[in-house]
Amino acid sequence: MSHVEVFGVRHHGPGSARALRGALExxxxxxxxxxxxxxxxxxxELAGDPGMVPPVALLAYSPAPDGGxxxxxxxxFAEFxxxxxxxRYALGAGVPVRFCDLPAANQLVPSGRERDMSGHAAEGIRLDPLGRLAEAAGYDDAERWWDDAVEHRGAGPSPFPAIAEAMTELRARLAEQPEGTAPAGPPPGRSPREERREEQREAHMRRTLRRTLKEGHERVAVVCGAWHVPALRARIPAARDDRTLRGLPKTKVAMTWVPWTHGRLAGRSGYGAGVRSPGWYHHLFTARDRPIERWLTAAARVLREEDLHVSSAHVIEAVRLAEALAALRGRPLAGLDEVTEAARAVLCEGADLPVELIQRRMVVGERLGAVPERAPMVPLQRDLQAEQRRLRLKPSALGREHDLDLRKPTDLERSRLLHRLRLLDVDWGVPAGTGRSKGTFRETWTLTWRPEFDVELIEASxxxxxxxxxxxxxxxxxADQAAALADLTSVAERCLLSDLGDALPSVMGALADRAAVDTDVAHLMSALPALVRALRYGDVRGTSTGPLRTVVDGLIVRVCVGLAPAIxxxxxxxxxxxxxxxxxxxxALSLLADEAHLERWRTALEGLLTRPDALHGRIEGRLxxxxxxxxRLxxxxxxxxxxVSAGAAPARAAAWIEGxxxxxxxxxxxxxxLLRLVDGWIAGLPAGSFTDVLPLLRRTFGAYSAAERRAIGERLRHRAGPRPGTPGHPEDPVDETxxxxxAATTLRILGWAN
Structure with missing residues (x-):
């Protein structure tokens, strides 16, 4: 006689995981x-491979209908x-294990799902059935109630019968149907489409269960979200489920395993079945004995790594405080709230920043999983993995800074790989700002691996x-799609940074053709800096830049010739x-360091200053x-x-000063x-004119650093000292009488008097 057990779980709960393992055994x-x-x-079966290290995720993907x-x-899946x-139990016990939810081929059409959502996103967590149960139990926090009722419970009877009974009663009450009738649908508040999709999911779970029993299995365990337990235990005719599933649209999908992170398991990431504290839950699952002591000891270690003084006595007192708080609140075990409050009060001495450090590194954490090499991958993914091994760049969920010296072959290859990935919109590495650059031979990158990069690699394949x-x-x-000359120059620069010699001929051909017919000086000027950077850093990287130099030379000449009419x-x-x-x-020309081009540019600027009436005040001042x-002046x-003379309009004078x-x-x-001229001009402005030019002056001086503004003020304060002809001015003669x-008194005090 067949025997079916339906175990209702929370998708990422250490107590549920531990209790389930015991129940299955x-x-x-x-x-x-x-x-x-x-x-x-x-x-x-890959889940049993030694190379599979959670957190990991199943990834289903299919081409979008529009080909985009x-x-x-x-x-x-996390370890907990x-x-x-x-x-893992089924693979270890040698029994068949299957998935029973609605196929991904149906779930990805017609509307699909967002990349960072999962098949668990539709679970009742979002609709908060736990909130109803927590409220009935006298809790105002559903997650806290679930932790006390399930996650923090010690050894004892299985919680699954009680969970099933509670969910059955809850679904019946929410749907206002008497217990024992057909299973209630999802709680009110869902759209008709969402309700229909939930019915389809549960119908397919029942269909899979019937098929498994028909194959001759007698003891079947079903593991699903707690919300679905009543639906799977109800006696629903197969014909009804067949009608529910008939005619569902489907698409072709591929499936694989990919690494995941604890950070993406957190509810704050937008994951519908996420938890607040994946790092804490991982600790509860793996630290079978004395979890509070071990947690606070690890927190102390994190703080010591940041040179904060935390002693063993601090840890002991923090453990006592956490346990006392749990006892006062009637909790079976100190939870995350209690250990956080204890850490704040004792380990961090009330400071917020150390608490945030513990939150980031431990409560959430950024553990990155791994999948075995034999997991299905597109060729592009395998090639990237080979490059990562060859260049010793290990993916990490924690942002790590890499300082690359382009004179070293390995660092140069690393730079090229990161630039190529950015061309494919896979931003594993993000270059640091130019302000931190250490010269043309240096690049600084911050590398952070995110799970969605696997999807982007599939798209880029x-x-x-x-x-x-x-x-x-x-x-x-x-290059073919570039709408402006500046876009083409950007592509050319990225090709050189990526060492894409095969793409350069077509890119440079398009660039030369576009530059030859573009007569807008502003377009030419906006295109030039990227080309000069490509030319300069291309030389540093040992990349051939001959065709690019020809384009740059032509652009500089055309810019200098076209300046006068353009302004x-x-x-x-x-x-x-x-x-x-x-x-x-x-x-850009200073970076290029070509004296002929610099001389041509400066001569063009000098020519503009010979006709100040045609220049805007800001342009004349800047030139x-x-x-x-x-x-040159x-x-x-x-x-x-x-x-800034009296004959100049105040607005033009202010614009000149700003430039x-x-x-x-x-x-x-x-x-x-120059300081005296600016000071005198500002001091001599009439009240009305001063009000008019004040916004320009504030914009100009507001761009200076606080130290620079302070230094200017100090110089002006010293200039405002005693004027000639007044007592105390250094040029006035001394009255010796x-x-x-x-003087005599001072000499006696110093002991120098005769």
Whole structure:
């Protein structure tokens, strides 16, 4: 006679997992059914491979109907997930294990799911049936009630009969149906589509159970979310389930295992069946004895690693406090709230930052799982894994900084790999800001592996089977689709950084054609910096840049020739945009360090200053500053005096000052004459004019650092001392008769008097 046991679990609960393992060992089933996509049945045996280290996830993916990528869904498992323990038990006991949820082929159409959701997302956690049970038990926190009732419970009778009874009563009450009738549907509040999908899921679970019994299995264990237990225990005719499942749309899907992280198991990540504290739950499952003592000891270790003083006495007192809090609150075991409060009060001495450190590293954690090499993968994934091993770049869920020296072959290859992945929109590595650069031979990257990168690699496999080949094809496609000259130059730069020599001819051909016909100087100026960077760093990397140099030479000549007509009659916004381009070009030419091009650029700027009436005040001021820094002007004080003279309109004078001083405050700190001119001009402004130009002045001086502003103020304060002709001025003569008594007294005090 067949015997079916339905075990209702919380998808990621250590107490549920531990109790389930014990219940299975006692029940000794000859088949195990687990909530999950049945397409994973052929690869479920990989869960027993020594190379499979949770957290991991089943990944189902299918091409989107419009061909614009893949739709994907994840089914995550941690070591403390009951479903994972059921799978490992079945594999260890040698009994069949199958997944019984609605197939992924049906779940990914018509609307699909978001990448970071899973097959567990529709579980009642989101609809909060636990909240109803917690409320009935006198709790205002559903997760706290579940922890006390299930997760923190010690040895004792199995909790599953009580869970099944509670869920049966809850579903009956929510649907306002008497107990014993057909199983109630989902709680009110779901959309009709969601209710229909839930009915389909439960119908397929029952169908799989019937098929398993028909195959001759007599002792079948079904592991599913607690909400589904009443539906699977109810006597529903097979014909009704067949009608529910008839005509469901389906799509072709592929299934594999991928690494997962504790951070993505957290509810804050958007995962519908997530938990608040995966790191804490992992600890509860793995630390079978004295979990509170072990947790606080580990917390002390984390704080000591940050050079915070935490002694053994601190740990002992924190354990006592956590246990006392649990006793006062009537909890069977100190929970996360109690150990956190104890850590805050004792280990962290009330400080918030150390508590946040414990939260990040321990309560959530960023444990990254692993899958065996024989797990199904697209060729692009396998190629990336081979490159990671070859270059000794191990994926990690924790952000790790890598400082690469491009003069070393291995670091150069690492840089190229990371740049190629970014071309494929797989941002495993993110380059640090330019402010932290250590020179042209250095790159700093922050590497953080996220589970969705596997989906992005699957999507990118449409471009090729290797990282280099796929990046080459993607670069050529981006060049074909580029809408502006600057977009093309960006692609060219990325090709050189990635060492994609096969893509360069087509990219450079498109770039040369576009540059030859584009007559907009602003477009040419915006395109030039990326090309110069590519030329400069391409040389550093040993990449051939001959065709690129030809394009750069032509662009520089055309920019210098087209400057004069491009800056005539500009308003404030257009002048600011032009100056951004001019500063970028000036910096790019300085980086290029080609004296012929620098001379051509500076000569063009000098030519513009010969016709100040045609220039916006901000442009004239900025060009004056650039030429001053280059040592090409020796009459800057006179130019500034004319710009801020009484005959100049206050608004134009303020714009001139803004442009001139936008390069930084060092000029004012070291040039007394210019500081005096600016100070005198501001002091002499009429009240009405001062109000008009104040926003420009605040924008100019607000861009300086606090230290620079303070230094300017100190210089002005000293300049505002005694004026000539007043007592105390250093140029006034000393009255020796009046000073003699004071001098004599001072000499006697010092012991120098005769």
């Amino acid at each position: 006692e029940f000794k089933p000859d088949a195990v059914l687990v909530e999950g996509p049945p397409e994973a049945d052929p690869i479920v 990528g893949h739709k994907a869904a994840f089914w995550p 997930s009951p479903e994972w323990q059921a799978i 449409a471009w090729g089977t290797t990282v280099r080949g796929a990046a080459t094809a993607r670069a050529e496609a981006l 005539t009659g500009l308003d404030d916004d257009a002048a600011r945009e032009f100056l951004a381009h001019a500063d970028a070009v000036h910096g 004056t500053r650039l030429l001053l820094d280059a040592g 020796d009459d800057v004080p006179d130019r500034m005096a004319r710009a 001139f001083l936008s390069g930084g405050a060092l000029l004012l700190l070291h040039d007394e004459a 009046r000073a003699a008594p004071a």
